[in-house]
Amino acid sequence: MKAARLIRVTFSPALAHCQTFSSASTAPATKSGKKIHFPLVVIGGGSGGCSVAAKFCRRLGKGKVAVVEPAEYHYYQPLWTLVGSGLKNVDQSGRPMEAVLPKNCEWLKTRAAEFIPEKNIVHLQNGDQISYDFLVVAMGLQLNSVQVKGLSEAFKTDPSVCSNYFRETVEKTYPAIKNFKGGNAIFTFPNTPIKCSGAPQKIMYLAEEYWNKAGIRDKTNIMFNSALGVLYPVKRYGDRLLEIVKERHLTLNLKRSLIEIRPSKKEAIFQNLDEQGKTETYKYDFIHVTPPMSAPDALTKCTSLTDPTGFLSVNKTTLQHTKYPNIFGIGDCTNVPTSKTTSAVAAQCGVLEQSLSDAIAGKTPNGKYDGYTSCPLLVGYKQCILAEFDYDGQSLETFPIDQSKRRRSMYHVKKDILPPIYWNVMLKGHWNGPQRFRRLMHFGKDR
Incomplete structure (x- = not known):
């Protein structure tokens, strides 16, 4: 693979300050230690990264947009609830990354290692250094199963411990539901922001219906142990969900955060968030775990980019960074105060397109995201x-x-x-x- 060359080009007046671009063919790698420049760099090849890259590849042309993404496959994760309940298979939820990235982008198949926003530079894990005129951070969330003691081991050794949040474990969920013969079934919600806040309870309702039809519902105690103080944060829908919880005789344990799994004893340890230092032990025969999540480590360690919680700090209306006007964010890694869902990313895409286009043209961004x-x-x-x-x-x-x-x-x-x-x-x-x-x-x- 030839190394990328820097070529001076002439843009329209709206893009006059973007003076260089890479002429390398659309390819997944560059030689280690190279310095590369692009008018627009997108960090992340998830739903937000792919969508934004597609929009601006059409605007800017071939070779002027780089997407930094190490994954070989792109997954439509909202489908994993259906995979976990037996309605879909996991292969239906994924496609090769090469097939979903825009053809005119430069795919750098590595990950961001360090941000230096003061110099418009991102150091990549493969040793390359990439510079930009504009940056879109679309890194999604990092799943932190290691924060729950024993969970990683339990995923490997206990077939009754499952999670729809990992590609490696989502296929365990439906067999665990089918093989369950009664007892305690626990569904968890962690004490962190998560992607799709409804997903931890969706699988509970589907499992309950399955066990009801299988004739073992009367032998089953179903519990939703959530770190939240409410079943669902939006009252209109939370009230309806609470009706279902009562109708189906599900047990709701709020302010309970999973901190440890002991697969050898079939025990789950929860911290009672209402009483400092107090823990509670639950026996389980089935447990679906939603792991703690955070913004990716490479982002959180750059404190000039993030808020105190580690998420990218952006204007919630325009999605422009609060400190660096040539940086924008989209999706789960940002601190916009709305639920982290694919539909939120879709709505943000239109706003970011407007805001970033304004910035490229030298105007004040005028996007108006309402939190949809x-x-x-x-x-x-x-x-x-x-x-x-x-x-x-x-x-x-x-x-x-x-x-x-x-x-x-x-x-x-x-x-x-x-x-x-x-x-x-x-x-x-x-x-x-x-x-x-x-x-x-x-x-x-x-x-």
Whole structure:
């Protein structure tokens, strides 16, 4: 593979200050220790990174956008609830990274190791140094199973310990549900921000329905042990979910954070967050664990980029960094105060496109992200509550019906409609969320 060359080019007036780009062919690697420059660098090849790269590859042209991403495969993780409940297989949730990245981008198949925003430089894990005129940070979340003592071992040795949050463990969930013969079934929610805050309880409702049909429900004690103080943070949908919890006789243990798994004893240790230093031990026969999560280490150690919690500090309306005007963020790694979902990323894509285009043109970014996010809350094999809301927890429902009710139609939206939109529209940079459809269905109004 030839090393990238720096070539001086002439841009339109709107891009006049972006003077160099890489002429290397679209390829996954460069020789170690090279210094490379791109007008736009995107860190991360998840949903946000792919979508933003697709938008700006069309605007800037071949070789002017670099995507830093080490993974060989790209997964549509919202599908993993369906994988864990036996409705899909894991292969249906993934495609080769090469197939989803835009053809005109430069794929650097490594990861970011260190950010030096004062110099517009990112050091890469392979030893290269990449500089940029503009940077988009789209790194997603880091899953920290090591923060729960014994969990990594339990994933390997105990077939009744599963999680829909890892590619390596999601295939354990459905066999664990099928092989469960009764006893204590625990579903956890950690004491950290997580991706898709509804997912830890979705699998609980699906498992409960499966065990009910299998005739073992009366032998089963189902518990949702959550570090949160409420079942779901948006009251409109939380109230409906609480009705289901009561209807199905599920046990809700709030302010309980999983800190240890003892697979040899089939014990799960939880910290009681209401009483400092107090722990509680639960016996389990099945446990679905949602691991603690954080922004990636490479990001959190650059404190000039992050807030005190380690997340990228951005203006919640424009998605521009609060300190460095040529840096923007999208998705789960940012500190925007909304649920971390793929639908939130879709809505942010349109805003970031506007804001970054303004910045490239030398204008003040004028994006207006309202915090839109969505969570299709599966509560059964044919039932779904489609939650859609903004920063203030106010509903932004797309359809002219009460989406807080359980509906089969919303189940098919989740299972059959959203995946093709993701693969065929969003990752190609053509989907900015359902705002236009919502206005159409509500006669020009947002709500």
